Amino acid sequence: MTMPFLRLVLVLGLVVAAGGSAAVAALCWRRRRRTPAARTLAGIMVVAAVWCLVxxxxxxxxxxxxxxxxxxxxxxxxxxxxFGLWALCRDVTSVGGEHRLDRRTLGRFAVVPVVVLVAITLNPWRELFFAETVEPAGSPAAYPWAPDVPRLVSYPVLGYWLHSAYCYALSAAGLWRLVRAWPAAHRYFRRQLTSLLVAAVPPIVLTLAGPIEAGDRGMVDVAPLGFVVTGLTCAHALFRQGLLSVVPVVREHVVERIADAVAVLDPHDRVVDLNAAGRALVRRLRPDLPEPYVGHDVAEVLPLGPSHPLAAGRADVGGRRTLQLAPGLHAEARTSTVHDRRGRPLGRVVVLRDVSEEVAQQVALDDTARRLEQQQRRLTRTHERLAAELEVNERLRERLDREAATDALTGVANRRALAPALTAALAAGTPAAVLVVDLDRFKVLNDTHGHAAGDLALRAVAQALQAGVRPGDTLVRSGGEEFVVVLPGLAPEAALDRAEDLRRRCAGLSLARPAGTHLQVTVSVGVGVAAPGLDAQALVAAADRALYAAKRAGRDRVVLAA
Incomplete structure (x- = not known):
């Protein structure tokens, strides 16, 4: 006798269910790196395939x-x-790393399965779950088409029903998470949640219906067949709805926890959603406005003027702008328009981030920058004024230095310039000479013609000497009617020639007087030549002795120091 047709159909259906579940498991496993929920769904499908084969x-x-x-x-x-169904519902409605189950949680969930499996394995405890009999081969209760095979017949009792209630309660807990997340979910994620809810119904219904009479006094467990529908539904969701490509996130776990104020506006700029930070902002700005704020125009919720970029009726400005919502309260506003598939605007999303502290810091920085700029301008003016004063002081110093080193009557260097000139000439290591020039009979000139004539004679002699010296020579009025000329780099013969030239220049002077008379002036010159072991003081002294020798010899002449 062959297997009844109904049993054959059911067996083939279970095989098909196993294959479909395995295929969906493979598809989910390929997506396991994108979302943790894919691993859970793959595990459910593998177990479903095994259940069908069992x-x-x-x-x-x-x-x-x-x-x-x-x-x-x-x-x-x-x-x-x-357990897989409950875990999948938890994964889909969880945030971040909350999908991971710790060992303690897994241990708690493993208690009931372990107890049940141990109980149905041990003979004394098995009676708590079902009453069983074994129909021997060839008995009337055996399969008519396989009479030589003994048949195990079981009838559920209290333990079975308690075990079933636990499984239904756990499944209901997972599905309740989906139902609870559905109203607050975005439309995109609602489709995914709906697919999961629909996919979970067939196995539950077939499990409640129980085994089916196969027409030969035997029962066939058709609960696994529900996973054929589950597999097809999940496959459709995978390829048509993007199931598991993006795991929906519970709104209150993300939007409500955002520190920025988030407001969703419809096409008429009415508030349709406002997170916790947004409600706190409205309470701060509009304490007199009662909650809930959903349904109000954005101008009623936020104190915006008609020209404000977020005011009702204004086009989407996009990007970022810093707005002053109240004195001391600034917010960075970011707006974006949401469109449907046809490009029609569905509304706007406005994100306001409190930047009052940053703005206050920027204002303080700008104020500090302005003060620093003012101080910089004052310092620049002060610097320019000090630079001008320093330039004037430098000119005055140079003038004072010149006046301090210049004879006021004749305009040539005074005695202060003599020592440095002598030191430099002797330090050069080349021949040098010193001329001491003295006006002849200057006292008689003063006594006879007056001091004005004496001053005139001194100025004339100084000009004649100045005209006769070389660049690099130094002419000094050392005092009274005496002048000193320092001649660096001149040998004795050249020094005598230069002294004679200067004497002739002075002898050729004719000084006109107011009365029409003229004065003649002569000078006597003593020449001292540098020699080894002779310092500046000794050199001048030698020139003085030569000068006195010229005076004694009759004046108006040049004498070389011996």
Missing amino acids: AVVAALPVPLWLQYAARWSTYLCVHAVT
Whole structure:
């Protein structure tokens, strides 16, 4: 006798269900790196495929030990799928790393499955879950089409129903998370949540319906067939809705926790959503406006003028702008328009970030910069004034230095310039000479013609001497009617020639007087020549002695120091 047609159809359906579940598991596993929920769904589909194959084994005439193993495996698959469904719902509605289960949580969830599996394995405890009998081969209760195979017959009792209630409660807890997340989810994620809810219904319904009579006094567990619909639904969601490509996030876990104020406006600029930071901002700006703020125009919720870029009726400005919402309250506003698939505007999203502290700091920095700029201008003016004063002082110093080193009557250097000139001439290591020039009979000139005539004679002699010296020579009025000429780099013969030239220049002077008379002036010159071991003082002294020798010799002459 062959297997009844209904049992054959059910067995083939279970095989197809196993293959479909395995295919969906493979697709999910390929997406495991994109989202943690893909791993969970892949695990559910693998267990579902195993459950279908176990149901196939249980529906065939197999040895008694294999029937026991199939029943034990069925309980294991039921617990694994139930826990997987709860974990999938948790993954889809969780945020960040909250999908990970710690060991303690896994341990708590493992208590019931372990207890049940141990109980149905041990003979005394098995009676708490079902009453069983074994129909021997050839008995009327055996399969008519396989009479030589003993048949295990089980009837559920209290433990089975408690175990079933636990599994349904765990599944309901997971589905309740989806139901609770659905109203607050974006439309894009609502489609995914709906697909998961629909996918979970067929297995639950078939599990509640229980095994089906196969027409040969035997039952076939068709609960795994529900996963055929589950697999197809999830496959559709994977390829058509982007299921698991983006895991939806519960709104209150993200938007409500954002520190920035987020407001969603409809096309008429009415507020349709406002997060916690936005509500706190409105309470600060409009303490008299009662909650809820949803449904109000944005101008009623926020104190915006008609020209404000966020005011009702204004076009989307995009980008970022810093706005003053109240005295001392500034916000950086970012707006973006949301469009549907046809490009029609659905509304705007406005994000306001409190930048009052940054603005206050910027104002303080700008104020400090202005003060520093003013101080810089004052310092520049002070610097320019000091520079001008320093230039004047330098000119005055140079003038004072010149006046301090210049004879006021004759305009030539005074005695202060003599020592440096002598030191420099002797330090050069070349021949040098000193001329001491003295006006002849200057006292008689003063006594006879007056001091004005004496001053005139001194100025005339100084000009004649100045005209006769070389660049680099130094002419000094050392006092009274005496002048000193320092001649660096001149040998004795050249020094005598220069002294004679200067004497002739002075002798040729004719000084006109107011009365029409003229004065004649002569000078006597003593020449001192530098020699080894002779310092500046000794050199001048030698020239003085030569000068006195010229005076004694009759004046108006040049004498070389011996």
